[in-house]
Structures are given as structure tokens and as C-alpha cells.
Amino acid sequence: MKERGKKIQYREAVRQAIIEAMEKDERVFLMGEDVGRYGGAYAVSLGLLEQFGQERIIDTPLCESSFVGAGIGAALGGMRPIVEVMTVNFSLLALDQIMNNAATYLHMSGGQYNVPLVIRMATGGGRQIAAQHSHSLEGMYAHIPGIKVVTPATLQDARGMLWTALEDPDPVLIFEYAGLYNTEGELSEDAGAVDIDKCKVMRSGKDITIIAYGGTLSKAFEAADLLSRDGIDCEVIDLRVLRPLDEDTFLSSVSKTHRALIVDEGWRSGSISAEISARIIEKAFYELDVPVERICSAEVPMPYSKHMEQAALPQVDDIVKSVRRIVNKDE
Amino acid sequence: MNRKTKRTSGSKKTGNNKMTVRSEREHDLHLFKQMWRIRQFEEKAAELYGKMKIRGFLHLYIGEEAVATGVTEVLTGDDNMVATYREHGYALLRGIPSGSVMAEMYGKKEGCCLGRGGSMHLFDVNARLFGGNAIVGGGLPVAVGLALADKMQGNDRITCCIFGDGAVAEGEFHESMNLASLWELPVLFICENNLYAMGTAIRFTHAVTDLASRAVAYNVQSSFVDGMDVIAVEEAVRKAAGVVRKERVPYFLECRTYRFRAHSMFDSDRYRSKDEIEEWKKRDPVETFREFLLKNKHADKKDINKIEKEVSGEIEEAVSFAESGTWEPIEDLTKYVYSEKGVK
Numbered sequence: 034m035k036e037r038g039k040k041i042q043y044r045e046a047v048r049q050a051i052i053e054a055m056e057k058d059e060r061v062f063l064m065g066e067d068v069g070r071y072g073g074a075y076a077v078s079l080g081l082l083e084q085f086g087q088e089r090i091i092d093t094p095l096c097e098s099s100f101v102g103a104g105i106g107a108a109l110g111g112m113r114p115i116v117e118v119m120t121v122n123f124s125l126l127a128l129d130q131i132m133n134n135a136a137t138y139l140h141m142s143g144g145q146y147n148v149p150l151v152i153r154m155a156t157g158g159g160r161q162i163a164a165q166h167s168h169s170l171e172g173m174y175a176h177i178p179g180i181k182v183v184t185p186a187t188l189q190d191a192r193g194m195l196w197t198a199l200e201d202p203d204p205v206l207i208f209e210y211a212g213l214y215n216t217e218g219e220l221s222e223d224a225g226a227v228d229i230d231k232c233k234v235m236r237s238g239k240d241i242t243i244i245a246y247g248g249t250l251s252k253a254f255e256a257a258d259l260l261s262r263d264g265i266d267c268e269v270i271d272l273r274v275l276r277p278l279d280e281d282t283f284l285s286s287v288s289k290t291h292r293a294l295i296v297d298e299g300w301r302s303g304s305i306s307a308e309i310s311a312r313i314i315e316k317a318f319y320e321l322d323v324p325v326e327r328i329c330s331a332e333v334p335m336p337y338s339k340h341m342e343q344a345a346l347p348q349v350d351d352i353v354k355s356v357r358r359i360v361n362k363d364e
Numbered sequence: 365m366n367r368k369t370k371r372t373s374g375s376k377k378t379g380n381n382k383m384t385v386r387s388e389r390e391h392d393l394h395l396f397k398q399m400w401r402i403r404q405f406e407e408k409a410a411e412l413y414g415k416m417k418i419r420g421f422l423h424l425y426i427g428e429e430a431v432a433t434g435v436t437e438v439l440t441g442d443d444n445m446v447a448t449y450r451e452h453g454y455a456l457l458r459g460i461p462s463g464s465v466m467a468e469m470y471g472k473k474e475g476c477c478l479g480r481g482g483s484m485h486l487f488d489v490n491a492r493l494f495g496g497n498a499i500v501g502g503g504l505p506v507a508v509g510l511a512l513a514d515k516m517q518g519n520d521r522i523t524c525c526i527f528g529d530g531a532v533a534e535g536e537f538h539e540s541m542n543l544a545s546l547w548e549l550p551v552l553f554i555c556e557n558n559l560y561a562m563g564t565a566i567r568f569t570h571a572v573t574d575l576a577s578r579a580v581a582y583n584v585q586s587s588f589v590d591g592m593d594v595i596a597v598e599e600a601v602r603k604a605a606g607v608v609r610k611e612r613v614p615y616f617l618e619c620r621t622y623r624f625r626a627h628s629m630f631d632s633d634r635y636r637s638k639d640e641i642e643e644w645k646k647r648d649p650v651e652t653f654r655e656f657l658l659k660n661k662h663a664d665k666k667d668i669n670k671i672e673k674e675v676s677g678e679i680e681e682a683v684s685f686a687e688s689g690t691w692e693p694i695e696d697l698t699k700y701v702y703s704e705k706g707v708k
Contacts, residue, residue: 062516088516093543094539094542094543094546096535096539096542096543098505098535098536098539099504099505099508099535099536099539099540099542099543100505100539100543101505102502102504102505102506102508102509102536102540103505103506103508103509103512103543104509105505105506105509106446106494106505106506106507106508106509106510106511106512106513107509107510107512107513107516108509108513109494109506109509109510109513110444110509110510110511110512110513110514110517111513111517112512112513112516112517114509129499129502130502130505130506133499133502134497134499134502134506138487138495139700139701139702139703140480140700140701141477141480141481141485141487141495142477142480142481142485142487142495143475143476143477143478143479143480143481143487143700144478144699144700145477145487145488145489146487146489146494146495147703178701179701179702181702202702202703203702203703277702
């Protein structure tokens, strides 16, 4: 019997995960901009300074490259840091440390130095904060061998991915979709660690596979609900892990439904959706009844005004229309 | 050569924590040998580069030997070191066998990083050497983090971070000095100021060329030293490391030195005059120290010959070790992108 869940916000699920990790392992600490006295830019770490003290909840100056680099050094030195970068856009200031150090040390040192570091950051658009705070660059990070990239889109994953990431001997980047922090749902009291190497079939269906992640997952669900009224049966996959890609799961789904639509808030060119599409074409081409399709963000810097921003982002309506067209193509 | 204080030289030997008490004469001979090891290793590497045995980038340290020698002499084997791409000397003096370093430069499996890092990326767990970083300034934040981990765990080691004058222009220098000072971390920042950021002279890259003075802005103690004088470097590092070790705060030491060879093997050295190089060569740290030893009767020709012979033997062995090394099988290409299961 599944224990009855309790209403909880996404940000609380992340907070619980941090608290659990801090309590379980004294090597774990949290550092980042405004994580302590402010309580976290998205209020994720609210109250943690009071609970754990400033030795373990560390407010950093605004120096992404160096506090991420310090996280790498601390990980090498035997600690298990959780580094919070306020948003993915700011993480570009630390890209050198992530890509040239965290991702390379193990290989470059011939297996001598692994970097057990977790970096959390907010990602995604839809909040009218324009072109320097709204992009979804996790697909870009997924390009880099040596790191793992995960995107918790559900309360279970927000609660459960952190501990597994901390147990991982290598750097793990956790992308929290900022639009989800306020969302609420039920989470079982005994929710805990979940895997960070598989994607997950969230809704079983036979007509089409919709692959989504992060902020697009809930849109895929909504579209699937609407489409079911027309008798279109969508299978919805939460990608969950952008690197390494669990292709077996989505390939077998596509082999069942023979149609695939990928919904990605990243830009289309060179995106994770491009990679998934390529893998489907490389490995399941003859299973397809129709070409793979993608819905991505418009290839523009994110505009501020609401109508323009909404037009730039993948929407439920786009998914519904695309699925109808794809499913009816071969009929 | 300027010896300010008379020492009966006690020095902590790299590789273990035992105090090796040497007479001043023995110590001086040891310093000479260490510098000579670097010099000969580098000369040999250049030769092997010409023979296509070593490829890629090769950044020679010739001219700067007094710095690595003075620095490593003071550190204990338990201290951390983060270095740059011009780090062969540090790797040797931290105790990585010269054969292992040479094999790494050959790209052989017997190299300290299986041949995956090469000249610019020498890592060794036993030497607590955290790379050879080839992104200028990229090692400084890592050094800060290593020191943070030590502080959090109550370890008494210090972290020594090597970088050049070029790195002082990078944001990471300023960020890392700020963090180390703000969080009171035991980092010994060693700046090897060789006056050129690759091919651009310091006067074209720094508004304030007195680099040691930069530390004031971060409330970090600092000083500079003649980096061509091994005795002076050792003394300065001993003082600086003493502050870091005792007070558990950072220290910034600028070692003013000069690179006799080009930046890398691809550099045609067009940006500085032959006269300038010749002028600096008069202050060759190895040759001037040899003269000092002979003049002060700390060594006679026999002592020097003995050292030179030992070092030649070591280098010869290193080369034959590298020559007889093997290539890592191509099947291992994707090994160590991620840790094998079970590693924590």
C-alpha cells in the first residue's frame, strides 16, 4: 500500500532533499549566492542557515567561476559539496571550471582524480525575465562527456535525485526548472532516492511517444489529456537524464508507437531534441511510420513581453496540433 | 647569491613528513641537484621534441628552476599542489619518478596519467599534485576549494597554488584571492612572474606591474623575491608558508624570474630582444648557484661532477623507461570518462 502523500511544493521537495543529505553525511555542504541569509534566490534553502549554521550553508560572493571551482577543489579534498548557481545563464561564467576541470580531471589524470561534485541551478523561461535569465541551456551541458545532467520535472525527482547525485563519484548537474518551484503536489512521506540513469515512461499509450523533460513535461501531460478526449492515446516519457542518455527506453517506446514527438524548451539547432531525434533515426528508423518531429523554443533571445515570450516557448496547443497532424498523417 | 641568515639547514623533504637535517653544505648541494635535475630533464625534453618523441605543446621551464626548487623544498609531502602547464619541474620535485613524467610526455601508458594528460597535465595522487592546468587562472579556484576542504576537516596541510603573471590578469585570480582571504583559507599563492604572458610583456598587460602589491586589495599578506636566486626563494617561501601554516590564512608570494626559452615549441620568440635574453642569462639560477658553491667552497668540482653524473644517469633511465613503455590499448579510450562503479 502506498503511503498517502502530503501536499508539498517543488522547492520544499528540493529543500527536504538537501536537509536529508546534510543530516546523513557530514561531508555535504551547500554553497552559492544568497543561499544563506537570503534563503536562496528561489527560497529553496530558506531556514537552512539557521538549521545547519554558516559553516555548512555558505553564502558566496558573486564569482561563479571561483565558487564552482572551489566546489571542485573541495570535492577533490574529500567533501561532498552542493554548489548552487542561481540560474543557468550565470553558470556560463563558470563554464570553464565545469567543462575544463570538473569534466576532464578523471580522464586527464588517468583515473586518479574523480570529482564528486553536485551543481544545482535554475533553468527555463516563462516568467518574463528576458534574455539573460530565461534560457534552457541544459542541452548544451549534455554535450560534455564527464558530467551527468539531470532534470527533475516531478516532485519525486526533485526530492530523490539529489542524494543519488551526491553518492555519484562524478560531477552531476541538476537543472531545476524555475517555473516548477511554486507547483504543488502530493509526495509520499517516505519518498527518497531515485535513480539518475533512466528515463521514465510516465503515461502509457499506443499512438505516439511524446518525449519531454523539465518544464515541458507538464505541458506534455496536459496535451495528452486533451488528446485522449479525441481518442488519441499518447505515451509520455520524462527524459529525466540528459546525459548519459537512456536511449533504450525511448527507442523501445518508439518501436511500440511508431511515432515520436520531442518537446524541448531549448533552441532547436544543436539541441538535446536533435540528439534524441538522431538516435531514433539511427537506431529505430524502420520502426517509424512518420518522420520524428520536434517542438522547440523559437531561435531568438528570450523576449520580455508576455505575448512574445509565450510565442517563443513550446505550448500545450502546439503539442496538441502537432500530435493530431502526426497521428492523422498515415491514416 | 645572498644568504641573509646563517642556517644549519633543516628542511622538510618532499615525499614524506620526516625532517631531514642537512648541513648547509649538503643542503646547498641538494638544491643544486634539484635545479640541475629540472634543467637536464628540460633540455632532454627539448631534444626529444626535435626527434618527434614528444609532441603537442611543450612549455620549458629553463631559467625558472630556482622557483620550483625553492618552493617544493619548503612543502611537505602532505601539502597540496595545483600547478600550471609549465610544471615538469614541480612534478619531478614533488617526487613523481622522472621515468613516469617522461613516459607521460611520450604519451605512454607508464606515464603518471597513462599518457592522457601529456606535458601540460601531470597529476599524481601520491604527490598530491592536482594538475598541470592549461587554462590560465583555472587552477586558482580549485586550490581555494582544496584549502576549504582542509579547513572543514581540520587538516593541517596547506595548498600551494602556482600560476604566472598572465593569470593575475584573469578574473579567477581576483575572485580566488577574495575567497581565500574572506574565508581564511591556507593557500600559498605563488606567482611565477616571468614578465611575459605568452608573448606579451607585462607592461602591456598590467596597469600595475608590481604584482605583489595587488594582494593588498584583498587583505592578503604578500612579498616578492628574486626568483633567480634559489636561496632567496627558499627563504621567502619558508616565511610565506610559515604564515599560511601557522595563521591559516593565504599568502601571496611573487617570484620574479625569467624564461630563457620560448613560450612553447611553436613560439618564434619575436616579442623580446636577444639582448634582453642574454642579459637575463647572466643571472642563470643554476649557473650562478654553481659558481656560488664553488666560490664558497661548499662544493668542489668533484661534488658537482658527481651530481651531474647522477642526474645524467637518472635522465637516461627516464628516457629508456619512456622508450620501453607501451601504448594504452585503444579499447580503454572511453575508460575514466566516468568512474567505474563502486568508486566513491
